């Protein structure tokens with residue numbers, strides 16, 4: 001395909017009348033996606049943990065697009081209380097949602113736990129989004145054609161879901177391992193959600209994406225062991241040189257959220273070398289990420305640990 005035929009934000013039709021909620025929209029890929037969707041006329045809700053940063057991001061968007069329809073909702077994905085409060089806040093204001101973009105993420109954090117005692121990376125990246133999606137599902141199900149977009153990563157390929165010790169309580173913590181595990185969880189979740197939405201006969205789809213390598217503030221955290229310090233330092237040196245812009249990194253997300261050609265269960269990433277950069281296209285994924293047994297186990301564990309049971313389950317049992 002020649003460059004002029006590649007999909008870009010210019011291909012997005014008018015989004016007036018649509019409502020999107022983007023987690024972590026104050027920075028990087030989430031901010032770029034929020035800016036484009038607002039420019040196209042959508043009402044964009046920036047669900048962020050830091051109000052000052054969110055208001056700054058909204059001011060930046062309004063500088064370029066003075067008529068942008070924007071709203072801030074407070075959300076800390078590292079706290080189930082905060083996730084519940086934000087979902088309730090949203091549902092008190094709206095009964096429908098066109099697009100939920102599960103974008104927020106942390107990478108390579110030193111060992112730590114969320115408020116609920118989950119290892120931080122899988123706690124924020126997966127369990128927080130699992131709970132949020134389940135709580136907002138009633139609003140998504142009411143809107144025919146609604147979409148749930150979950151941001152995974154090339155790093156899912158190195159990930160392994162260790163259900164015997166998801167939180168590294170009985171094995172040595174590795175920040176790269178923990179990040180890979182969390183991003184595998186994002187992809188497995190997105191696909192299992194699609195299977196369940198589909199079997200329940202809903203008109204909502206779930207799609208997974210990854211942004212390749214994008215120059216954002218992700219992975220700013222320092223670490224302990226010499227080897228992982230070398231890996232992190234190399235990444236910090238190379239990403240600004242080799243990484244694509246946040247807007248380019250946001251294209252798979254924007255494509256998944258708006259393009260007609262997208263189908264439930266798709267996994268979209270950049271089409272360039274090693275899927276590190278480029279334009280939206282089907283992305284490669286590991287066999288593990290497609291394993292239905294892993295998916296079912298992750299779902300059960302996620303419902304148990306978050307206490308969020310998806311509403312369509314009670315309407316139709318999933319085999």
Ligand SMILES: NC(=O)c1ccc[n+]([C@@H]2O[C@H](COP(=O)([O-])OP(=O)(O)OC[C@H]3O[C@@H](n4cnc5c(N)ncnc54)[C@H](OP(=O)(O)O)[C@@H]3O)[C@@H](O)[C@H]2O)c1
Pocket residue numbers: 023024025026027028029030047048049050053075076077078103104105106107124151152153154210211212213214215216217218219249
């Ligand atoms: N950049 C890449 O090359 C790359 C590659 C693969 C995948 N990804 C994925 O892309 C997504 C976006 O990352 P990015 O590159 O745009 O990084 P970023 O610029 O650091 O943005 C991450 C966003 O997530 C928010 N966040 C972090 N912890 C949160 C929490 N507990 N509750 C609510 N929000 C929280 C951050 O808020 P604060 O500003 O308050 O910290 C920030 O808004 C992530 O899921 C990441 O894993 C990125």
